[in-house]
Amino acid sequence: MTSADLSDKMGEYELKSVRHNVAFRVAATSIVDAIADDLRARLFVGELAGGMALTETDMAASYDVARPTAKAAIEKLVAEGLLVRGVHKTARVAALGPESVRDIYLARAYLESEVLRRLAATRTVPAGAAQANQDIAAVGDGSALAVVEPDMRFHTSLIDAVGNERVSKMYRSLVSEVRLCMTRVQSLNLLDTALIQAEHEKILELIGAGEGEAAAALLDVHLGRARERLVAALGGRPGPAAELPSDLLPS
Amino acid sequence: MTSADLSDKMGEYELKSVRHNVAFRVAATSIVDAIADDLRARLFVGELAGGMALTETDMAASYDVARPTAKAAIEKLVAEGLLVRGVHKTARVAALGPESVRDIYLARAYLESEVLRRLAATRTVPAGAAQANQDIAAVGDGSALAVVEPDMRFHTSLIDAVGNERVSKMYRSLVSEVRLCMTRVQSLNLLDTALIQAEHEKILELIGAGEGEAAAALLDVHLGRARERLVAALGGRPGPAAELPSDLLPS
């Protein structure tokens, strides 16, 4: 991508920012957010490969903003874990290696399995999660990447359902990386959409039945399979969780 | 506190920053971090009361730095949850009300109880946690505030023991607020040090015995009591968890 492309793209953001009391308030409210959002999107798409250097000066020039603005956007992504950087060193796109994938998925499991237990204790089945799962089913086998959005929504709905502001914040600190992993899983076609959807459904059922322990166990299977398959795809040695348990095979 | 006091205090940080290749590298590496650390310390001490406004200009003048530097420090504390601010509004010290306390302690419980379960599954008793608990015992009934540091260390040791980078990061996003709560609990003398220490000990025993469920349950009691007593002290209506279960009463 050339500077010109970036400048063109930035045009929209300038509009949103400068005239942000008009129509498209939905977008980012500040220039920093707009740049961070755009960089994030480009990271998900894979346009910015792992290890690539992102200097403040280049970003400032590309988006036609001052360096401090670019700096703030970069620092935001560093805080999200999508970029890494040391003191006085230029920010680089975080490489998604097998060990990172395991770390991310295990961290998810820690938080989500406990959430399932507590939701099951009160038999609370969040409506948003059920809706999200229906949306997954509606996507069908069209484009695998279209599953990412409702899949993310399913899991965040569960987290948000506990109604704890800080739990949601903690999960959000993970969300960017989770989404990155999911995008990879889907673009590599590592999972069957029907299986994802079926397991989600079962998890909701178990919550409704008050069986938190079983729901947490199923979640571990659900996440574990995705995790180990992605690990394998990235060149790591997959664990046994990569296999597909037959009792949930569709058909 | 006057501007002069702040400027004096800042002198130390300038030294640490400018000459940070000499002796005291341990301190903050950047000016922004130094200011953030100082503000954090003053928040814990209670010098900055809840609701107090912290304008960028004032901070810049107080610490004798440029406004962007002060801005960065403020944004850091906002990210930690110690300050709150809206767009175009001046940052204020987050008020620690009953609902915040419940939110914070419940979020802790979500993460920590799951960690206990997983540690118990492998019967992993972290050495750091045991050490921290001995340090609590050593403090005795001297000054209640001295318990805060080893108490924090006990809990962070447990979290870090799972060896998951992102789990530690998530917990760290909570740590400042947890410490703030703890400081209040101790300065109000809401808990007996011996009880804290005894329950910590029991939790470690249960982990070693592989009884994760029991450890998690005890943690809920442990945190629940502190939570509800602090809620009561802050003017909220305490739940039943504020009571002291007799089976763990010292003596």
Added chain:
DNA sequence: GTTCCAAAAGTGTCTAACAAGTGTGCACGC
């Protein structure tokens, strides 16, 4: 007393610049 307008205070962003740290390549000496 209420409402509206204008000034003041404060934040978001930019430009320009200097200081300090990191890394690279080249010259020099062995």
Added chain:
DNA sequence: GCGTGCACACTTGTTAGACACTTTTGGAAC
């Protein structure tokens, strides 16, 4: 020829001053 050290380019950290815009506040008019 090869390793060491130094100088230079690149990049980040921080500052100063400035302007645009927003929120708040105070007063004036009704």
